Every structure is written in structure tokens, then in C-alpha cells.
Amino acid sequence: MKIHEYQAKALFAKYGVRIPRGYPAFSVDEAEQRARQLASETGGAVVVVKAQIHAGGRGKGGGVKVARGGAAEARALAEKILGMRLVTHQTGPGGQTVRRLYIEQGLDMARELYLGAVVDRDRRRIAFMASTEGGMEIEKVAAQTPEKIVTVHVDPAIGLAGYQARELADALGLYKDGKATVASFTTLVGALYDLFVKEDCSLCEINPLVVLKTGEVVALDAKINFDDNADFRHPEWDELRDRDEEDPAELEAKKVGLNYVSLDGNVGCLVNGAGLAMATMDIIKHVGAESGVTPANFLDVGGSATKEQVTTAFKMILRSPKVKAILVNIFGGIMKCDVVATGVVAAAKELGLNVPLIVRLEGTNVELGRKILNESGLKIVAATTMADGARKVVAAIGGAR
Amino acid sequence: MSILVTRDTKVVVQGITGSAGGFHARQMLAYGTQVVAGATPGRGGESFEPAPGKPGVPVFQSVKQAVKATGADTSCIFVPPPVAADAILEAVDAGVRLVVCITEGIPVMDMIKVRRVLDAQDPRSPTRTRLIGPNCPGIITPGTGEGSTGGCKIGIMPGHVHKAGHIGVVSRSGTLTYEAVGQLTALGIGQSTCIGIGGDPVAGLDFVDVLGLFQDDPDTHGVIMIGEIGGGAEERAAAFIKAKMTKPVAAFIAGTTAPPGKRMGHAGAIIAGGKGTAAEKIKALEAAGVKVAPTPSDMATTLKSMMS
Numbered sequence: 192m193k194i195h196e197y198q199a200k201a202l203f204a205k206y207g208v209r210i211p212r213g214y215p216a217f218s219v220d221e222a223e224q225r226a227r228q229l230a231s232e233t234g235g236a237v238v239v240v241k242a243q244i245h246a247g248g249r250g251k252g253g254g255v256k257v258a259r260g261g262a263a264e265a266r267a268l269a270e271k272i273l274g275m276r277l278v279t280h281q282t283g284p285g286g287q288t289v290r291r292l293y294i295e296q297g298l299d300m301a302r303e304l305y306l307g308a309v310v311d312r313d314r315r316r317i318a319f320m321a322s323t324e325g326g327m328e329i330e331k332v333a334a335q336t337p338e339k340i341v342t343v344h345v346d347p348a349i350g351l352a353g354y355q356a357r358e359l360a361d362a363l364g365l366y367k368d369g370k371a372t373v374a375s376f377t378t379l380v381g382a383l384y385d386l387f388v389k390e391d392c393s394l395c396e397i398n399p400l401v402v403l404k405t406g407e408v409v410a411l412d413a414k415i416n417f418d419d420n421a422d423f424r425h426p427e428w429d430e431l432r433d434r435d436e437e438d439p440a441e442l443e444a445k446k447v448g449l450n451y452v453s454l455d456g457n458v459g460c461l462v463n464g465a466g467l468a469m470a471t472m473d474i475i476k477h478v479g480a481e482s483g484v485t486p487a488n489f490l491d492v493g494g495s496a497t498k499e500q501v502t503t504a505f506k507m508i509l510r511s512p513k514v515k516a517i518l519v520n521i522f523g524g525i526m527k528c529d530v531v532a533t534g535v536v537a538a539a540k541e542l543g544l545n546v547p548l549i550v551r552l553e554g555t556n557v558e559l560g561r562k563i564l565n566e567s568g569l570k571i572v573a574a575t576t577m578a579d580g581a582r583k584v585v586a587a588i589g590g591a592r
Numbered sequence: 593m594s595i596l597v598t599r600d601t602k603v604v605v606q607g608i609t610g611s612a613g614g615f616h617a618r619q620m621l622a623y624g625t626q627v628v629a630g631a632t633p634g635r636g637g638e639s640f641e642p643a644p645g646k647p648g649v650p651v652f653q654s655v656k657q658a659v660k661a662t663g664a665d666t667s668c669i670f671v672p673p674p675v676a677a678d679a680i681l682e683a684v685d686a687g688v689r690l691v692v693c694i695t696e697g698i699p700v701m702d703m704i705k706v707r708r709v710l711d712a713q714d715p716r717s718p719t720r721t722r723l724i725g726p727n728c729p730g731i732i733t734p735g736t737g738e739g740s741t742g743g744c745k746i747g748i749m750p751g752h753v754h755k756a757g758h759i760g761v762v763s764r765s766g767t768l769t770y771e772a773v774g775q776l777t778a779l780g781i782g783q784s785t786c787i788g789i790g791g792d793p794v795a796g797l798d799f800v801d802v803l804g805l806f807q808d809d810p811d812t813h814g815v816i817m818i819g820e821i822g823g824g825a826e827e828r829a830a831a832f833i834k835a836k837m838t839k840p841v842a843a844f845i846a847g848t849t850a851p852p853g854k855r856m857g858h859a860g861a862i863i864a865g866g867k868g869t870a871a872e873k874i875k876a877l878e879a880a881g882v883k884v885a886p887t888p889s890d891m892a893t894t895l896k897s898m899m900s
Contacts (some may be wrong), residue, residue: 206840263625281853283818310700312793312823315707330865348710391701420700420859423674450857454849465791465857466765469846472886473870476849477887486849491695491857494748494766522767522774524729524750527614553774555750577771578889 193433195243196447197415202390208397209375209381209409213295215243219269220532225294226265236261237297240268242289247328247414248279253342254289257297261523266472280328290435303399304363305329305340306380307389310394310418316344317349317387319380321359325399328558332433351384353377361443368406375408376395391421431520439570440488440507444576447503451491457515459508459546460500461535471520487514495525501534504542509542518555518584519550520577521560528552529562544569547587551580594733594785595760595805595812596690596722597744604629604655604688606666606671606679608640613670616694616713616748617649620668623745624735630660631667637844655686668730668746669693676726677702684709684721691796692746693725700859703794710796721785723796727858729766729788732817747788749773757782762799763818764791764858768846768888772816784812786819793822797827807837812839814821816895817882819873821847822861826873833879842895843877844885845870 197215202208216222236589242254245546249255258264271293278286303325305432308546311318322340324332332339337573343355364374377398387395394416401411422428434442444451450465452565458475462468472486479485488511492504508517531552539548550558551574564571572587574580601618607613608630612636617640621627626711630640630651642648652658655667667683669676669691685687685693697710703726713720724731730747732754734740753770755777764767769788787802790797799817806812819826834840850856850869852863861868874884885894 237689276890286674308794313825313828315704315711315794317704335867349705387699391699417732418700418859419674420697420702424699452851452854452856454851462767464765465861466763466768466773466818466846467888469820469850469856469861470765470771470844472767472849473846474887474889489850489856489862521768524767524770525748554753554770576889579888581887581889 192419192422192432193245193436194417195245195291195433196241196413197243197291197429198481199415200385200410203410203413206386208379209415210388211296211298211408211409213293216292216294218571219266219273222269222273222292222294223262223266226349229294229296230261231294231546235297237299238265239295240265240272241293241295242272242275242277243291243293244277244282244287244289245433246279246287248281249277252279252451272357284356287436298401300401300406300411301404304402305332305397305398306359306383306400306585307396308383308392308394309412310584311344313342316347317384318383319343319345319355319359321362325401329398341518344552346385351381356380365402365408366404372402372406372408375406379408379410380556385460391425392416393418419427444504444507447500448503449490449500451507452489454486454488456487457513457588458484459511459514459517461490461492461504461508461517461519463492463496463521463531467520468524471518471577474581475518475584476577480580481527482585482589484585484588485509490570496530498530498534498537502538503530505538506537506542509538509544514546516547516549516584516587518580519548521552521554521557521581523552523554528554529563530561531558532563535565536569539569547572547584549574549580549583549587551575551577593803595809596601596745596785596787597731597733598742599624599735599742600626601666601746602626602662602664602746603666603746604630604658604662605629606655606667606669606683606722608632608649608651609635609638610670611862614640616670618804619670619751620745623751624737624742625744625746631655631658632827655682655688659686659688664688666690666746667692669695671695672702673699677706678735680706680723681709687719688721689719691721691723692730693723694730694748696729697761698726698792700792700794703743703792707794709854714825724787725790726796727792727795730791731770731787733785734783737881749786749788753777754786755782757784758811759783760809760812760814760815761818762806762815762819763788763843764860765818765846766820771888772844772891775890779896781892781896786810791820791860793860798825800832803829803832803837807839814842814895814899816891817841817843818891819843819845820858821850821856821863822862824868827876830876830880830882833882840895841882842885842898843882843892844888845873845890875892
């Protein structure tokens, strides 16, 4: 789960990761008022107006602007940014509509750095990465100049050790800024580790982390992703979730315990199990890409879905206008083929089936499942293997053209 | 022969009194697995499904008590995600040889702590605990009875699609493993042991561990390895295969068509920062002499083409 910069910064403040003073704003009026408030609180005239969307590269896309001329200028910038469709390298070509702003104090910075923490799955530990190449895409730095990234792995039994914090400070060249700057950094990185663990993050990134002319180290940006598996112990995440940033179909699926991801193609897929669902997408594209047939979605109904879940899943596929054919691929284990067949038939009868439906059933209760489909009166094409199913769905769309 | 589990393996089911734990304990018993105990705090002294003339499976307060009373050497975990990491630690402390954790949805922070405990064990110790999973279908050594019964099934896979034989299967996915096993069985090719290592980013045994066990098992003659997008486990497996394996390995990598940055069902199945794509993994495996099946329908035939 992703959250906005202003929400991440509120968590930073709670844990003692230093941030510039700032306030979220949801309207142009509020933006102007907050800019005025900031000027009086900080005694500085410069404020930054920042678009809040769940994607990086906001500055390059025109979503971050500096106002040097007071609250009126901040208002003018807010008018431009609020409601714009912000396109960055992470949003896709359609962009994302800006509905929230963050109004932040402008600061005199000396240098921009990078600090990030992730779960390193290969080492099975939290890794902190620091680089002097602040403000750049860290993926690019990693690919082009990997020697400029210093990584330390944290022993969960000990926590981030003092020497590790100093190693990162040294890698960032902070010793030449003086002891106070090093201390400012080690306090910050210690707080960030604490936050990462207690808030169940999967990623915390500060890009850029800045050294101010005063020598202090401050988080100018903030990105936090949470580990979805930990949501049971974080009821507060529900309030942090921004539904405008999420795919409505994916949200609906999540509500009923299904894994769904929207894709660009034309074949609706209903599969049990994540690996088999991915493999089903792969084989459709393998067989159909040349004839313009590709998957419209990833949909894993799980290992033990009920008839109701299957019905909901099938309805979601049926409602999508881009779907020109449907492939159901089930290898029944705990999940019984007859349960899937009953759910599919119920949904198809309720909504009407106006595209070709290809069904491949295998495993537990397969005979019973096939019987239910055969006797449903629905026009269903049976497939024997995944390859057979993929060929038939490609032929069905090709034939309908 | 087989790896890790045999028909002599004695299993304690943690969460046997829950609905999923109870259902699968019943299935395992029907398959022939020696489920000798259950463990549920607060339910010690009860009996799981006693029948006239049969006492049922005794339930204990803790894994430690279950191990002491029954000699269980393996645990199978079905408890909910908030308490699952603790259940693994309890099983490790009780000294079982193998823990199979089926639970899906354990926070990664909990698994980092579990790994810390597992990795602190002496790797040369014969009594150390190994972990399979979490978020996995489990492990099965098929038997020679009707529907492959009479072997050892620890987990949630459908036993009847298996067949005793000489091919090892190791996979990050559940149903895709059944697909591979179904293809093998349809060709008349049996399996020595099949292991689902799970779809989580931080887990127990990985491909390299299991491939090493298959390489050392005289009864395993070839391996199907099923990977997916995310992480670097397949690349590490490729390096291991190149350096250490003499047995044929066929592979399939799911997620060639998966978009980057999206979690594809499994917590671990995500292309992050451009890393962990199927293309990278396939390239690494092919460079190590592994034949990668072009589609998921060709997993068994690809391996068969390598066996002489």
C-alpha cells in the first residue's frame, strides 16, 4: 500500500525524522491560507507547492513549484497544479489527477543526497542505501554507477548499529560538514529504522535528503510503502488509503478477498492460484500476441474460493467492456471444480453471456464440474489443457473479428 | 527414496482444531500421512475426530508437549497470519526437524525475525530445523497406493494427481505445481518429492536448498523448477545448477506478461525497480544449461526431452 508524501512526513515527524514545516491543502483557498501561515511561522517568504499523487517524478512533470512572491503567488501555482493531470515516468501516459497539495516551507540547501530503506529479500534483512546522487532516480544510479550506492544490512536482533549509521554518514561525505551534521544524520537514520519496523513498511525513501546551509540534515521528500500483509495490526491505514489513486476494480476485488490486476488486453481470465494465473496470461500472449489477443486482467480467486467469490469475480470480468472472450482455467486442489462451475453459471445467467467462454477444468471433482457446465444451457467451449484453452480463446476472438 | 519426508515422518498439526487445519489434517490422514498430534493452546487434552474403537489424534497445549508425548518430528502450520510467525518459532524451539507453514499473509517483518532465528542454527547440525513456506502448498512424497496414497503428504495439495517415481518438483506457486505434476503423471512419469517453497519475499528453504537436496538424493533423476517474477532466487538457482548439478533441470518462469510494480497475487511476485523480470530469470537459467519450457503446458514434455 502506498501513501502520500504529506502522510509519510507526518509519520516522519512522529518518529523524529526531521522535515521542513508544511501542511496539506485540498483547495486553492486552503493553499493560500497555509502559505500565509507558513510565512508567518517561519519568517521566510519562500514556499513550495507540491502535487500529492502516488508516483515519483512529480517535479519533472510540473507538479512541484516554488513560490518566492508570497501567498498570492502560492495561490496562483495551486490553481495551476490542483486538478491538473500530472504525467510522470511512473504514472503511465494517462497521468494522474492532482486532488491534494502539500504546502511546504522553502529551505536553503547546501547539498542533495539519497537515503532509502527496503526489505532485501535476498539477504532477508532490512537494507539501508545511501548515495551522494540525491534527486536522481535511484534505479538509474544503481544501473549506471552502482559504486555510488553504499548499502548496510540490519540485524533484526540488534537494530541499526551505531557503526552502520556512521558508515552511511561517511559514504554521504557528512564528516566534512562537521560533527553536528553527522549527529543530525545518525539521529535521523535511527528514527527511520524505528519507523520502518514499527509501521511495517516495505519501503521508506528520502530523495532528496538535504544538508541545509545551517548544517542540519532534513528529509525534503518522503515516500513510504506499507507491507499489505501487516494491515491487521494497522487499523489506521484505512484512513491513509486514497481511493482516488487506486483502480476501482482492484479495490472491489480486494474487498471480497480476490487478487485482481487490470491489464490492457481483451481476454478476461479467471484462474485459481497466483502462479497459474500468471502462467495463463503468459500462454494467452504466447499464442495470441500476433493476432492481437492478450490478457485483460490477472485474476486469482485463491486456493479455496466460495461460489459467491467466483460469481463476483466472473461478474467483474463480464462487466469490462474491453473483454472480447473469457478463459476460465482451474486446477482444482482444495478448490473443487464443481464450486467454480456453479459460480460461473450463476454469474453468466444473471448478467447474460455475450462473449465466447472457454473453460478448462482439471483436478478435484472435475467430472462433476464439467457436468454442471454441460447442463447449464450456456454456450461454453471446453478445453482440455492450458495450451488448448489458449488456442481456443485466440480462435474465438479471431473468428469474431 | 525421497527428500525431507517419508512415510515414517510423524506430523504435529498446529491449528488442528481450526476449520482449515481440521480439513487438511483429515485429508492427510486419509492419504496415509502419520498425523500423530495436534497443538492448540487451550485445547490440550482433547481428541481430534475420535471414532468408535479409535481414539483420534491427541491435541496438546503446545508443540513441545506434543513432541514429548508422540515423538513428532515435523510440524504443519495452519494458524492465522497474526500468530503464524510465533507458531513457527514455537515449533523450532520444540526441536522438530521440519516446519511446513501453509499460512498466507504473514507480515514480512515477522518473517525477518523468524529467518534470524533459523539462520542462527549451526548449518552442520543434524537436528537443526528447516522451514518450508510460508504461503505454500507444502511437501509431498507420493506413495504407491490408489491415488498415490501411502506416501507422506504434508500440506494442501491434491494427493490424487501425484504418482510415485523419480522426478523432483520445486515451485514458488501452488496450483502451477499441481499443473506440472498433473502433466508428469499424465505422461506416466512419477515424482520423488514435490515441494512448494511459497510465494512470500522472505521464507524458509529456497530453490538452491531444495535443488541441493534433489542432487544428493539417489532416487531423484531429474527436476522441474517453477519460478516466477520478483527477487533473485531463480538467478541464484541458476548459478547453483551451473556449479553443482549433474541431473537435468527443466524450468518454467511465470509472469512474462506481468506489468512492473504490481503485486501479482503473491506478496513476492512483483517486479520492483526494474528487477526480477521473467526475461532476466529465463536468461540466467538457460545460460546454466536449464531448458525453460516455452509455455506452462510444456513443463513435463520439456523435462522428458532432457531425460534419456
